Amino acid sequence: MRRRRFLSAFAVAGMLAGAALTGAAPAGAASGERRVASGVTYAEFDIPAAKGTAHAHVLTVDLRDPKVRVDLLHPGAVGARATVSAMADARGAVGGVNGDFFNITETQHPGVEATGAAVGPAIGGGHTLKAAVPDGQRFGPALPPGTSTRDVLGVGVDRRARLDSLALDGTVRARADSVALGGLNQYALPVGSVGAFTADWGSVSRLRATCGTDTVRAAPCSTDTYEVSVRRGRVVAAADTPGSGAIPAGTTVLVGREAGAQWLRKLSPGDSVSVRHRLVATDSRVPLRFAVGGYPVLRDGTPLAGLDANTSAVRTAAGIADHGRTLVLLALDGAPAYRTGLSMAEVAAAMASLGSVDAFSLDGGGSSTLVAREPGAASVAVLNHPTDSPERAVANGIGVFSR
Numbered sequence: 001m002r003r004r005r006f007l008s009a010f011a012v013a014g015m016l017a018g019a020a021l022t023g024a025a026p027a028g029a030a031s032g033e034r035r036v037a038s039g040v041t042y043a044e045f046d047i048p049a050a051k052g053t054a055h056a057h058v059l060t061v062d063l064r065d066p067k068v069r070v071d072l073l074h075p076g077a078v079g080a081r082a083t084v085s086a087m088a089d090a091r092g093a094v095g096g097v098n099g100d101f102f103n104i105t106e107t108q109h110p111g112v113e114a115t116g117a118a119v120g121p122a123i124g125g126g127h128t129l130k131a132a133v134p135d136g137q138r139f140g141p142a143l144p145p146g147t148s149t150r151d152v153l154g155v156g157v158d159r160r161a162r163l164d165s166l167a168l169d170g171t172v173r174a175r176a177d178s179v180a181l182g183g184l185n186q187y188a189l190p191v192g193s194v195g196a197f198t199a200d201w202g203s204v205s206r207l208r209a210t211c212g213t214d215t216v217r218a219a220p221c222s223t224d225t226y227e228v229s230v231r232r233g234r235v236v237a238a239a240d241t242p243g244s245g246a247i248p249a250g251t252t253v254l255v256g257r258e259a260g261a262q263w264l265r266k267l268s269p270g271d272s273v274s275v276r277h278r279l280v281a282t283d284s285r286v287p288l289r290f291a292v293g294g295y296p297v298l299r300d301g302t303p304l305a306g307l308d309a310n311t312s313a314v315r316t317a318a319g320i321a322d323h324g325r326t327l328v329l330l331a332l333d334g335a336p337a338y339r340t341g342l343s344m345a346e347v348a349a350a351m352a353s354l355g356s357v358d359a360f361s362l363d364g365g366g367s368s369t370l371v372a373r374e375p376g377a378a379s380v381a382v383l384n385h386p387t388d389s390p391e392r393a394v395a396n397g398i399g400v401f402s403r
Contacts, residue, residue: 036372037094037402039065042383047350051312052340054332057370057384058354059095061327061400063159070155070327071290072124073099073397077202078185081116081393084369088380093399095372095380097316097329100293101140101363102395103187106208108218113205113244117187118395120149120293121166121279126157128279129200130185131168132293136215137188140363141313144344145306147295153318153360153398154291156284160324163296163358164284170196170277172254174235179263183209184277190214191222192259196252196275205244210257226261228254228273235271238264292398294318298359303348312341314387315364318398319356328354329398331370334387366392 033043039062047054062068073096075082081102088096100118119138122129132149143149150165170181172194182193189195189209197206211221229237231251242255252275256264267273281288297304297317314334320327328351333339342350344361351359366388371380382391 035375037375039068040094040400040402042095042372044383047342047346049312049340049342049346054340054342055338056350057331057333059097059329059370059372059400061329062325063155063161063327064325065402067403069159069401070161071399071401072122072129072292073399074122074124074129074395077204078122078130078200079115079117079187079202079204081395083391083393084397085371085380085382085391087397088371088373088399091399092401093373093380094402095370095400096397097318097331097362098367098369098394099362099396099398101138103208104139109208109211109221112208112211112221115187115204115208116395117185118293121152121291122293122396123154123279123288123291126287126289128184131183131279132166133183133186133188134190134214137212137217141308141311141344143295144297144304146304149293151295152288152291152293154288155327156286156288158286160286161320161327162284162324163299163320163360164288164291165282166279166291167282168277169280170275172196172273172275174267174271174273177266179260181275181277182260188212188217189255189257189260191257194254194256194260194264196254196277197247198252199247199249201247203244203246206242206253206255209255210242222257224258224261226256226264228264228267230254230273230275233272233274235267235269235273238267238269292362292396294360294362296358297344297348297361298351298356301352301357303345303352307344307348309343309345312343313364314339314341314368315347316362316368316370317347317351317359318362319351319354319359321355321357326355328356329370329400330354331368331384333385334366334368335385335389338385339387363394367394369394
């Protein structure tokens with residue numbers, strides 16, 4: 001009831017503030033909630049903020065509805081990008097928003113290809129796709145104190161949404177020796193580590209994984225690297241420089257930098273090698289069927305300490321209510337005619353007012369996109385007004401599905 005009262009209040013505010021918005025009025029302004037599909041509703045409204053009125057678009061997902069589920073939208077490879085609308089249509093989603101921050105550019109490393117890969121962990125359909133890069137290697141605004149690139153928003157096999165943190169637990173064993181695995185399908189590996197790349201990575205170059213340090217993203221690429229390909233448990237190829245191209249199913253490419261490269265150089269073609277990896281949750285014992293990276297802004301109804309209250313920007317966020325049974329997906333308008341934005345402190349307050357007990361910041365700016373498929377429509381439509389035109393290609397997203 002609290003969330004509905006909030007939406008009604010902002011519907012009225014939208015009617016009063018609509019004339020102040022320049023350009024064409026947003027479609028359906030002040031129209032209140034409307035049904036997208038079983039268990040899924042859409043609403044839009046104004047949010048008064050310190051830098052001016054922001055316009056929000058919200059999908060509310062009832063995870064108690066047996067016809068509804070939430071899963072990861074992704075372009076078919078970790079190292080790739082696609083628009084939210086294309087990913088949603090490809091999967092048959094009825095709605096969704098953009099997801100994690102990602103490796104969008106490589107201006108600081110000339111000659112190195114930007115991978116498009118997400119910053120944090122990713123799980124789709126119960127399948128682990130990747131782990132988190134070091135904190136200093138992330139793209140996006142500064143992390144609030146007490147958060148890290150390992151933080152995720154997820155939905156477990158119990159169909160409840162939750163915030164958690166996922167750490168990589170993995171080992172490479174060969175010749176009666178072993179080394180801890182430092183990465184899984186990541187665009188940045190910890191200094192001195194060995195990372196594993198699988199068919200999920202895609203065909204983009206793996207060289208970016210050896211650039212920067214754990215604390216300085218712009219630091220030069222390592223000059224001490226080595227790569228080993230393992231197929232059916234045996235070394236089949238090696239190279240001094242990380243390569244590119246699709247990785248066949250059943251093959252794992254191990255990339256090492258510094259001490260990790262030195263360890264891999266001890267291996268020879270034909271050597272037996274085993275690679276083990278999994279993501280371990282900090283809080284929940286319930287396996288996650290879906291997880292996407294970002295960072296928390298609200299926990300147990302309280303905004304995180306140290307949230308930026310000064311910088312207004314276009315935002316995307318997800319909130320959790322009703323003990324994990326309701327997921328609230330929010331994206332702001334970003335086009336100049338509507339753009340004012342919210343600070344991270346204002347995002348936390350807005351999500352709390354929507355009834356969220358926990359809330360999570362996703363990528364914003366030109367990435368902020370919310371889509372939905374109207375009943376009877378053949379494809380989704382972009383319902384907010386993104387900063388970028390045409391719609392920006394992103395690393396992943398949160399997809400809403402309803403039978």
